[in-house]
Amino acid sequence: MFSLSRYLDIALAVVAVVLVKAVIARRRQRAPYPPGPKGLPIIGNVLQMPKEQEWVTFARWGEQYGDIVYLELLGQPMVILNSAKDAVALLDKRGTIYSDRPVLTMGGELVGWKESVSLLPYGARFREYRKFMAKAIGSKAQVERYLPLVERETVRLLQRMLDHPKDVSSNLRKTAAAIILTFSHGYRIREEGDPLFKVVHEAVEQFFKAATPGAFLVDVFPSLRYLPSWFPGTSFKAKAKRWNETLQKMVDVPHEFVKEQMAINAEIPSFTSELLKTETLEGDKEHNIKWAAASLYSGGSDTTVAAIHTFILTMMLFPDAQRRAQAEIDSVVGNERLPTFADRSSMPFVEAVYKESLRWHSLGPLGLPHMLKEDDIYKGYLLPRGSIVIPNIGKFLHDPEMYPNPDVFDPTRFLEADGRLAAHDPRDFIFGFGRRICPGLHLADASVWAACAMILAVFDIDKPKGVDVALTYTSGTLSRPQFECSIQPRSAKARDLITASEERA
Numbered sequence: 001m002f003s004l005s006r007y008l009d010i011a012l013a014v015v016a017v018v019l020v021k022a023v024i025a026r027r028r029q030r031a032p033y034p035p036g037p038k039g040l041p042i043i044g045n046v047l048q049m050p051k052e053q054e055w056v057t058f059a060r061w062g063e064q065y066g067d068i069v070y071l072e073l074l075g076q077p078m079v080i081l082n083s084a085k086d087a088v089a090l091l092d093k094r095g096t097i098y099s100d101r102p103v104l105t106m107g108g109e110l111v112g113w114k115e116s117v118s119l120l121p122y123g124a125r126f127r128e129y130r131k132f133m134a135k136a137i138g139s140k141a142q143v144e145r146y147l148p149l150v151e152r153e154t155v156r157l158l159q160r161m162l163d164h165p166k167d168v169s170s171n172l173r174k175t176a177a178a179i180i181l182t183f184s185h186g187y188r189i190r191e192e193g194d195p196l197f198k199v200v201h202e203a204v205e206q207f208f209k210a211a212t213p214g215a216f217l218v219d220v221f222p223s224l225r226y227l228p229s230w231f232p233g234t235s236f237k238a239k240a241k242r243w244n245e246t247l248q249k250m251v252d253v254p255h256e257f258v259k260e261q262m263a264i265n266a267e268i269p270s271f272t273s274e275l276l277k278t279e280t281l282e283g284d285k286e287h288n289i290k291w292a293a294a295s296l297y298s299g300g301s302d303t304t305v306a307a308i309h310t311f312i313l314t315m316m317l318f319p320d321a322q323r324r325a326q327a328e329i330d331s332v333v334g335n336e337r338l339p340t341f342a343d344r345s346s347m348p349f350v351e352a353v354y355k356e357s358l359r360w361h362s363l364g365p366l367g368l369p370h371m372l373k374e375d376d377i378y379k380g381y382l383l384p385r386g387s388i389v390i391p392n393i394g395k396f397l398h399d400p401e402m403y404p405n406p407d408v409f410d411p412t413r414f415l416e417a418d419g420r421l422a423a424h425d426p427r428d429f430i431f432g433f434g435r436r437i438c439p440g441l442h443l444a445d446a447s448v449w450a451a452c453a454m455i456l457a458v459f460d461i462d463k464p465k466g467v468d469v470a471l472t473y474t475s476g477t478l479s480r481p482q483f484e485c486s487i488q489p490r491s492a493k494a495r496d497l498i499t500a501s502e503e504r505a
């Protein structure tokens, strides 16, 4: 039998719970949403959403309404963070509740990318993928193992640029694929007609198409997915099926390749082979290894390409910076060999040019969206559970308080001079935040820096003669520059150096 005091304890506990709930509910009622542009009933801000250069409109709203902007799209709350401090305070410091991802019906659910780390909900499987990645490339020290691979493949890039100077994107894509697939699966791509390269490239292109905001109505009205395939307007279902087949190949083919190579002891050590050897393959383990490895290519290929391409663009547009960086390379490295990672710390201007090109044009201006798992109160505002939270990285990189004259390409802002501190490192922003921060950031940093330094050492990048430069950027998650340029070896000696280095590599 319960004693009276036991009943009292229970009653008190119930009262306490009710009171706490009431306080939370009252706080919730009292706290307003952050300000933002006024929307229409039901559809909210849908009609005000920009179609391109979204970050610029979001930054303008930030000036109008305050750094934290609240929007609603057909009832879906969205919070834009226009200040890096708020992004750190929420996405980094309150990472336990800010690390989910929104559901993408077309790309994630129907095509199947929801198994890749970028779209995986925050939970046990996600943590396992990230643990695998952290073990392999989670720190600068771990990535040191892969620096010889990066150097060798970057030398091959120079040879490709020499042989096919007009195919800039294709040259860069092959290089990114060669680095990532060797690291992830010990797979060496063939220079021409590599079947796996074709599949992984196709799958990633299809992902970008599937994930383009507004491209598929089923992302706005998810229940459309349940309509039968013969129903008018459901051609997205057949497309999703085709794209799913490419994705499955992208995930399965390289994984099976590693297993076949391991069976005959012929594998090149890789992310996948190491995990297959060291993990106990129970439950979902092998599935998780396979998808974590595939996520590396999809996360790392086009981003690295866009970063190096943007660098080439800035060198074409700002020849003075190009010449000064080349002069620094010549003075440190000479012209008998190519720069290596060992030279990195001796070339502060090259480092500054590299950072300024990452800052000047933001290749992922809105990062990837985070999703808030619980109601949160911040700076007196209610950020409701289920909000899509977007760090406006493009704005952070053009914040005049951190980067005076932000539209000017000025590498010297990253040099310390006369007691002036160097500007904030853009790498603290471009790789995202919190528990979702880019797991490949150290490998990306090495790959992009090596390309910048080696390209400058042997090539001159100029505007094409007699052609007006037409510069456009792709819109969507990745802002890739599209332009023509002239890439020529700096001298006959530079040409010989490329060929001799390629033969050694």
Ligand code: HEM
Pocket: 117, 118, 119, 120, 180, 295, 296, 297, 299, 300, 301, 303, 304, 307, 363, 364, 367, 368, 369, 370, 430, 431, 432, 433, 434, 435, 436, 437, 438, 439, 440, 441, 443, 444, 445, 448
């Ligand atoms: C310059 C090159 C790169 C840039 C600018 C970049 C940037 C980013 C950003 C902004 C995110 C989202 C972070 C967030 O949600 O807050 C991300 C995620 C990711 N990146 Fe990178 N990245 C680059 C290269 C790479 C490389 C080389 C790899 C792999 C080798 C990689 C793998 C990934 C993966 C797997 C994710 C998803 C992480 C998750 O959702 O938890 N990235 N990256």
